Amino acid sequence: MRRRRTLPATLAALAATSLLLTACGSDDGGGGDDDKIKGADDASSAPPSPKESEKGVERPEIDFPSYAKNEFEGPTTGDPKKDAVLADNAERINSIDDAIFKGTTDTEALSFYSTGEALVSAKEFIDGYIEANDKWAGVTRYFDRTVSFRDDGAAVVIYCSDESGSVISQNPESEKLPDEPGSARAYVLYNTRLEQNEDGVWQTTNVISKRGAEQCAP
Template identity: 35%
Template sequence: MNRRTLPALTALATATTLLLTACGGESAKPDEKIPGAGESSAEASASPSEKGEGDGIDRPEIEFPDDFKMTFEGVKKTDADGAAAARDAENYMKSIQHAIFEGDPESAVYKFYIDPMSEAHEYAKFQVTQYVDHGWVLTGELRQSNVKVSEPKTEGVRVVSFCSDESKAAGKEAKTGKKVPDKDFGSPYISFEVLMKQAKTQKGLWRASKVKTERGGSQCAG
């Protein structure tokens, strides 16, 4: 039996287009892959949070209400750049939810983690706008697992892939706290690939450029 999914779009985007419906949107090209995705580096083990400490970057604070959390499984095998890219891919995804809770589609927090006017920028703004326009926020937990970082085929570019689990999260009205009716769009798992680029002006900072998603995708298999 298919199960419900969240009231707005946790899945969208291809490398070239964003074609969505107002709720439960899907990628127009679900089989398109970002080059290099799914190819995990096998160098020294590193945790994104550990590598993020002491890098001298003044990152904006990301905060959530007590009834919501967003967790990321650590990257088990990657180099220092891969760990940094994974850390800021995590920050990018969290910054979108932060902007939703703040009710700000033009949030400076998510803009800190994107290439301006990129597809990742459009993805973030669209996500926030949809929730804000409907008066929705999330409650519960969004869990990201099976986090991998691609091999460094191009200097300063990595693809961070992971599986997002919606099953413990739900939508609610921001003002009243009333639960948003569920929609049934299939699997609660969404495979993400986020193309990250090293910032030219701040050493150690990585910014999202493209986002590709697929509901029930290969990153979530097994």
């Protein structure tokens, strides 16, 4: 069975902003009950609501089908500013999958959490699913998410994903999910730049990714 696709890497854009790829874990950086995926009751696909950026901002709804879930480990740091960045990072990830499930890039959430090169690459990624008439099923785990801040006020979020528990399928509701750990190719390292807009939302502006990254594999 096929594993999840990886977002296109926008290397040129990130080189211009001197956003360097570093290791994960650095100090800074419907259906009924029978249709539910294993572990779906253990954690929500939605991260905790942002603290710093939520005031006065009406956020778009993001809904996942019962057969899919994004799981975010260690969502809070105790630092309100970092937690707001991590919350919007998680919602950006969710907004991409929300668009995949809806079968369109014309969603409110997608442009709410992404802008610039990150929005372009997200649409390219989603279009790949739409053109193939694909969705995905299972659990994708996001972990070792770290935040640092640049002198220009932007935030950098570096994190890993584990796609070993999810698969691409044209019939995701009936897809048999993996029951064995995936190969190193199932682990992806992401390095993202976020900038806070006038509404206080931390929008992702640039992304690079590396599949099979040693920093993320067990």
